[in-house]
Amino acid sequence: MTEPLPRPKRKNPQARTRSPTRPPELRSRAALGLTAAAAEGRFALQRCAGCGGFLYPPRDACAHCLSTDLRWTDADPMGELLAETTVHVSPRLYFRERAPWRVGTVALDAGPVILAHLHPDLPRRARVRIEARLDRSGQAVLVALPQTPTPHMEEAPLMRELSADPRHRRVLIADARAPNAAALAAALRDAGAAEIFAGEAEGWRSHPGRAALEALGVHVLPLDVTDTSSVRELAGEIGGKTDILIANARFIRPGGALARADTAFARDEIEVNYLGLMRLAQAFGPAMCARTADGINSAVAWVNILSVNALSAAPEFGGFCASQAAAHSLSQTLRAEFRDAGLRVMNVYTGPTEDDWHQPLPPPKVTPEALARATIDGLKRGLEDVWCGDIACDFRDRFRRDPRVLERETTMGGEGP
Incomplete structure (x- = not known):
């Protein structure tokens, strides 16, 4: 059984930091569907619309009936371990540094036989549960886990490589004044974070969240993202020891273009929501990228808290939505730029949140505690996209069905009786 993860020893500052390496990342276009599903924590396989069979590995035509109508569908993750081997020597530097590495073949109840990484707690010839996870190159891999969770299962070296678990890691929350800062800090503490920092602009101006953060043992430090x-x-000061950064700074005011007399609020929204994110990336990104192979508490994730209206604007908050769209675009750029180092970018999309500026809107709304739970769960599962709240999930589904229809639904409104 997996032993509890020990608290890492203090690093020798004179020791060389190991250079980041990545597993192979080349995939076919068809295989990227597996990665897209894994980014949201789903196990999906191609299913032939002609014969109804599931397919693996991903391909362009069904091996049974040659149909090209193959749709990615959530599949039954249960199966049986058929055979296994342990890799001790590999031509790939990434695997050579982490050997031995256990792999095996699994016969899925859904039909296909797959190749998967095997969890160390998995006995031979056992029933298994398959999860699709993202590796350090941002591509999907399949992991066979025990059918029944075992103690400390997520603390195995394999699972640490395929997640961004906050346990024993140091985390920076960018905005201590945000309504969600205290909830995030509490959730991180409960998840075993070694140290939590929170940035605070205008420290001379008191706010109710500061006492809550200090009671949780959070180090409140000066930080103005503008x-x-x-x-x-x-x-x-702390860039070299930040393992997870949560970019939660947000400036929001109602109104679009015509509802505002000038561009003052729009400038503030861009300064905080977009340029603030860019400043954080430029300052903290290089140091975090250099430490992605730095042991069990390496730099591992960059988290952006975004409104789901980054995908399609809500006119009543049009200026804010524009800044969120810019931040969303920047997050995609960061994902590409951080990928070489294996630093994961996770976007948490929320619907209306429980705060002063969304107070007039009807429920459901996302509470700070719900946002914190979703963020920690996403980190532990190594996700790239987290949809927090019923509205965000509904918005996602409608956006995928038809973005143009969603635009009409959110911008045209309806006539009264």
Whole structure:
């Protein structure tokens, strides 16, 4: 059985930090459907619309009836371990550094036989549960887990490689003044984070969240995401020991273009929501990328808290939605730029949140506690996209069905009786 993960020893500052390496990342276009599902924590396989069979590995035509109508469908994750081997020597540097590596073949109840990484707690010839996870290159891999969870299962080296678990890691929450800051800090503490920092702009101005953060043992440090010097100064102080950064800074005001007399609020929204994210990335990103292979508490994830209206605007908050769309686009750029180092970018999309500016809107709304739970769950599962709340999930489904129809639904409104 997996032993509890020990608290890492203090690092020797004179020791060389191991250079990041990545597993093979080349995939066919067909195989990227598996990655897209894994990014949301789903196990999906191609299913032939002609004969109804599930297919693996991904391909362009059904091996049984040659149909090209193959649709990615959530599949039964249960199966039986057929055979296994342990890799001790590999031509790939990534696997050579982490050998031995256990792999095996699994016969799925859904039909196909797959090749999967095997959890160390898995006995031979056992019933298994398959999960699709993202590896350090951002591509999907299949992992065979015990049918019944075992103690400390997520603390195995294999699972640490395929997740961004906060346990024993140091986390920076970018905005201590945000309504969700205290809930995030509490959830991180409960998840075993070694140290939690929170950035605070205008420290001379009191706010109710500060006492709650200090009661949780959070280190509140000066950080103004609209000030490049402030961001760089804090990065120089803690950038080399930040393992997870949660970009939760947000400026929101109602109104679009015509409802506002000038561009003052729009500038503030762009400064905080978009340029603030860019400043954080420029200051903290290089140091985090350099430490993605730094042992069990390596730098592992960058988290962006975004409104789901980054995908399609809500006119009543049009200016804010525009800044969120810019931040969403930047997050995709960061995902590409961080991928070489294996630093994961996780976007948490929320519907209306429980705060002063969304107070006039009817429920359901996302509470700070719900947002914190979704964020920690996403980190533990190594996700890239987390949809928090009923509205966000519904918005996602409608966006995927037809973005143009969703635009009409959100912008045209309806006539009264």
